Amino acid sequence: xxxxxxxxxxxxxxxxxxxxxxxxxxxxxxxxxxxxxxxxxxxxxxxxxxxxxxxxxxxxxxxxxxxxxxxxxxxxxxxxxxxxxxxxxxxxxxxxxxxxxxxxxxxxxxxxxxxxxxxxxxxxxxxxxxxxxxxxxxxxxxxxxxxxxxxxxxxxxxxxxxxxxxxxxxxxxxxxxxxxxxxxxxxxxxxxxxxxxxxxxxxxxxxx
Amino acid sequence: xxxxxxxxxxxxxxxxxxxxxxxxxxxxxxxxxxxxxxxxxxxxxxxxxxxxxxxxxxxxxxxxxxxxxxxxxxxxxxxxxxxxxxxxxxxxxxxxxxxxxxxxxxxxxxxxxxxxxxxxxxxxxxxxxxxxxxxxxxxxxxxxxxxxxxxxxxxxxxxxxxxxxxxxxxxxxxxxxxxxxxxxxxxxxxxxxxxxxxxxxxxxxxxx
Numbered sequence: 001x002x003x004x005x006x007x008x009x010x011x012x013x014x015x016x017x018x019x020x021x022x023x024x025x026x027x028x029x030x031x032x033x034x035x036x037x038x039x040x041x042x043x044x045x046x047x048x049x050x051x052x053x054x055x056x057x058x059x060x061x062x063x064x065x066x067x068x069x070x071x072x073x074x075x076x077x078x079x080x081x082x083x084x085x086x087x088x089x090x091x092x093x094x095x096x097x098x099x100x101x102x103x104x105x106x107x108x109x110x111x112x113x114x115x116x117x118x119x120x121x122x123x124x125x126x127x128x129x130x131x132x133x134x135x136x137x138x139x140x141x142x143x144x145x146x147x148x149x150x151x152x153x154x155x156x157x158x159x160x161x162x163x164x165x166x167x168x169x170x171x172x173x174x175x176x177x178x179x180x181x182x183x184x185x186x187x188x189x190x191x192x193x194x195x196x197x198x199x200x201x202x203x204x205x206x207x208x
Numbered sequence: 209x210x211x212x213x214x215x216x217x218x219x220x221x222x223x224x225x226x227x228x229x230x231x232x233x234x235x236x237x238x239x240x241x242x243x244x245x246x247x248x249x250x251x252x253x254x255x256x257x258x259x260x261x262x263x264x265x266x267x268x269x270x271x272x273x274x275x276x277x278x279x280x281x282x283x284x285x286x287x288x289x290x291x292x293x294x295x296x297x298x299x300x301x302x303x304x305x306x307x308x309x310x311x312x313x314x315x316x317x318x319x320x321x322x323x324x325x326x327x328x329x330x331x332x333x334x335x336x337x338x339x340x341x342x343x344x345x346x347x348x349x350x351x352x353x354x355x356x357x358x359x360x361x362x363x364x365x366x367x368x369x370x371x372x373x374x375x376x377x378x379x380x381x382x383x384x385x386x387x388x389x390x391x392x393x394x395x396x397x398x399x400x401x402x403x404x405x406x407x408x409x410x411x412x413x414x415x416x
Contacts, residue, residue, distance in 0.1 A: 027328055029237035109327045116324030118386035119317045120235055129388040163392060164399035168372065171379025178326035180337040184371060191372035198407040 015040060015047055016064045019057055024106045028113035033057075055123060058114060062127040065107070066134060072096035073138065081146030082201065085165075088139065089192055092169045093185050108173045136162045143200075152200050161200060168192060223248060223255055224272045227265055232314045236321035241265075263331060266322060270335040273315070274342060280304035281346065289354030290409065293373075296347060297400055300377045301393055316381045344370045351408070360408050369408060376400060 018040035026035050033054055037044035051057040075097050078084035091097065095104030118124040139162035146152035172188040175181075226248035234243050241262055245252035259265040283305050286292035299305065303312030326332040347370035354360035380396040383389075 028324065112324045112327070115382060115386045116236065116320045119320070125386060125388050128386055132383070132387055160395055160399045160402070163395040164376065164403070167379035167383055167392060167396050168376040169379065170382060171375035171377065174323060174378060174382055175340070175375055178323045178333060178336055179340055180333050181340075184375060187368055187371040188375050191368045194368070195372070195403050195407055199403055 011042070011046065012050060012060075013064075014042075015050060015057070016061055018047075019061045020102060020107070020110060023061075023110040023113060028117055031113075055121065059123050059127050062114065062124070062131060065111075066127075066131045068102075069096065069131075070134065081142050081149060081151050082196070085139070085142050085146070085196065086193070088142065089165060089169065089189070092135070092166070093172060093189055105177055109177050112174060112177060132166070136166060139165060146200070150202055153202050156200055164195075165192065219250070219254065220258060220268075221272075222250075223258060223265070224269055226255075227269045228310060228315070228318060231269075231318040231321060236325055239321075263329065267331050267335045270322065270332070270339060273319075274335075274339045276310075277304065277339075278342065289350050289357060289359050290404070293347070293350050293354070293404065294401070296350065297373060297377065297397070300343070300374070301380060301397055313385055317385050320382060320385060340374070344374060347373060354408070358410055361410050364408055372403075373400065 015036070018036050021039040022031055022036040025039075031054065033044055033047060036054075036057070037047055040047065047057070051060060072091065073088075073096070076084065076087045076091055078087045095102075095107075114124055115128065118128055136159075140158045143152060143156065143158035143161045147154060147156065147158070168188060172185045175184045223244070226244050229247040230239055230244040233247075239262065241252055241255060244262075244265065245255055248255065255265070259268060280299065281296075281304070284292065284295045284299055286295045303310075303315075322332055323336065326336055344367075348366045351360060351364065351366035351369045355362060355364065355366070376396060377400075380393045383392045
């Protein structure tokens with residue numbers, strides 16, 4: 001094809017954006033290679049050249065999202081572990097500060113679509129699990145750092161904290177897009193601040 | 209039709225069970241009136257007599273689940289608000305003690321399917337919101353009771369507690385069926401016990 005590595009990268013990036021738009025517009029149940037091609041400025045053949053099936057394409061899309069998210073983690077700032085943890089919670093709950101290209105709530109709907117297929121699709125589960133483990137490891141590292149620096153209690157279990165924060169944020173994002181109320185994420189953010197302060201922080205009194 | 213009220217109730221209950229089995233087996237994307245009829249011992253005409261569309265049927269299914277869940281709440285026991293709250297968390301996370309007819313994780317997958325359609329479907333959002341509000345009100349009442357009895361802190365916001373618990377449980381159930389790990393619900397249960405103890409209980413020391 002005579003394409004350079006950069007060209008391939010650009011084409012794949014364009015296909016990822018087309019996939020995102022098609023998924024937002026039609027939902028998983030009505031997503032086809034054609035509806036993805038309709039959002040793409042080259043032919044369907046170009047998509048098939050890069051991805052054999054819709055499933056391959058969606059697994060690549062999940063991987064692309066994970067990489068984008070990992071890059072955006074670099075933009076998360078905070079002098080202390082607590083500040084970094086709070087910035088991380090905000091990035092997961094409301095979208096990373098420099099995400100730019102994706103609307104956070106549209107993306108949440110698209111991910112909910114893929115997630116609802118995961119019980120039937122081992123490849124989706126595998127990629128969603130990889131995304132989950134990568135983000136969990138980042139939260140665990142922040143909590144371990146906080147324990148080592150004495151900002152967090154010695155007796156908290158970093159994995160337990162990470163699982164709790166991630167499940168709560170995941171649940172809030174799912175509710176936010178599937179219920180007729182738009183205050184769930186804000187209430188959860190306030191509640192998690194209180195939980196982190198009371199459960200995690202070493203300066204909160206403890207009876208142990 | 210000469211059907212008594214009881215007959216109608218029995219038929220509708222049988223249709224609800226057929227809907228559940230079809231949803232578990234085929235997923236939302238492949239669910240049709242025919243796949244539901246295949247799980248039902250009467251004709252498709254009987255289903256159409258009761259429900260005009262697949263959407264009507266699924267809204268009725270959500271309503272049926274809510275009623276079943278409300279009935280199972282009666283089986284939740286606990287002498288104190290804390291015991292009732294913990295029993296309620298367990299019922300939401302692992303299924304109510306007397307649910308009998310539905311497998312909790314199959315039901316979670318079926319609900320995830322319906323939830324993933326909700327962003328595109330106002331009727332699903334309306335019924336999911338009704339389910340959510342009903343269960344939230346129950347949690348709020350337990351927390352208010354605990355504050356009044358002095359078991360929970362005076363300064364916790366019952367709605368905030370309810371939203372946090374429900375989003376966390378929702379997130380855990382979604383992860384449990386869509387990731388390649390089966391320990392999320394157990395870890396969340398342990399973490400929520402710690403959170404309730406540290407954040408909610410009045411006998412935990414407070415700095416206010």
